[in-house]
Amino acid sequence: MKQTLSSKKAAGYFNVNESTIKRWADNGALKCYRTEGGHRKFLLEDLKLYAKENNYVTSDFISTGTNGEYKNDVIGRNYKSLIKKLKKNILSGDTEKTYGLLNTLYINDFTLEEIFDYIVKETMIIIGREWAENTLNIENEHIATNTLITSLHQLERVIHKKTNNKKTALCAGLENDFHEAGLLCVKITLEEEGWNVIYPGINLPFKSISELVSKSKTDLICISSTYIKDQKDYIKKLNELKKLCKITGSVLIVGGENELSSDINEFTCKSITELKSIIKNIK
CATH class of the missing domain: 1.10.1660.10 (Multidrug-efflux Transporter Regulator; Chain: A; Domain 2)
Incomplete structure (x- = not known):
């Protein structure tokens, strides 16, 4: 659409x-x-x-039915204020207003890097910190997360996709990692850039990911990594996946708010901005 x-x-x-x-x-x-x-x-x-x-001077702001609520913040690119408004929308469980804000940003020429790195990511960092400090209940954190994810799926349907580049990416989260928002942002970004995306989602066993890599002929593997229960075992699995990617010719990158050891850092990705820089070099 x-x-x-x-x-x-x-x-x-x-x-x-x-x-x-x-x-x-x-x-x-x-x-x-x-x-x-x-x-x-x-x-x-x-x-x-x-x-x-036709050299027309157009309006500084395109309304999406939000009654100009975000106009000044959009024109001034006031990220701090937009973060506050996104946080309010997702904590209230208001999918309509959350999508309205994201869509307003997108049609007013905010790049996906801006939307995801400077607004969505920063909002969820605040939500996560408040939950960790026990100033936000787990049920409210879940409401915020699920409202955001639903709204991101709506945004995905209206983004303008570039011509298909005949490249395929696999985006997945390993078993016991239930953080999907960042992974979904990666999927949407790749689709905008013309990639085909295989998206099994989060909480996928390592064996299943390995089988998909072997069978799917993917150019890029994006692994979401936020919750790591056993880092030693996790790194072992990532190294096995890295070896498999060398065989298949796939590029492996690991994203998420993780604290992986230095021997894995060579293929970590911390932002959508960084992701777009990486995929430019994939031929």
Whole structure:
């Protein structure tokens, strides 16, 4: 599903009357799509292309139905305030507002690196710290996490994906690791970059991951690693996986808020920004 805007929102984007937008659409100057009810819908990328080709000065802010609630923070890229608002939304279990915030950021040209590294990650670090300090109950932590994950799945459906690059990635979390938000952010980022993504999710036995690596002909293996009960055993399994990746030609990276020993650090990844830097070199 691609990101679409109504005639009213498209008019706001171009700072023109709604009738002007309808005229552009009806004479074929601006691409539009009709719903079953006959309403005009515009793809965001078509609006941006039309503005660029015709040198239109567009609005600094595209509304997504949030009544301008995030306008000043978005225009000023006020990460600190956006973190507070995301935290409030997920702790209240409000999936609609959480997705509304993430979507507002995305259609207003925040990169996924900005959204995931500077806002989502920092918000969840605060949530995790409050839980560890017993200032946040476990049930509220679960509500926040599940609200975020649901909203990330909604965001995934509207991101603009680049042309398929014919590369495949496997994204998984090892057994007993139930932290999915970061792994899902990795999946969405790779999809935006044109990757095919195999996503068995979290809490997957090492044997199952090894079998997938052997059978799937993957170019990249992304392992989420936040909770490590037995580091010695964990590192042993990662080294076995590393050997398997050398055989298959896959690149292995390990992400998450872990504290792996130095002999594993050569293939760790701590951010979406770092991930995008790594995948640029995968041929």
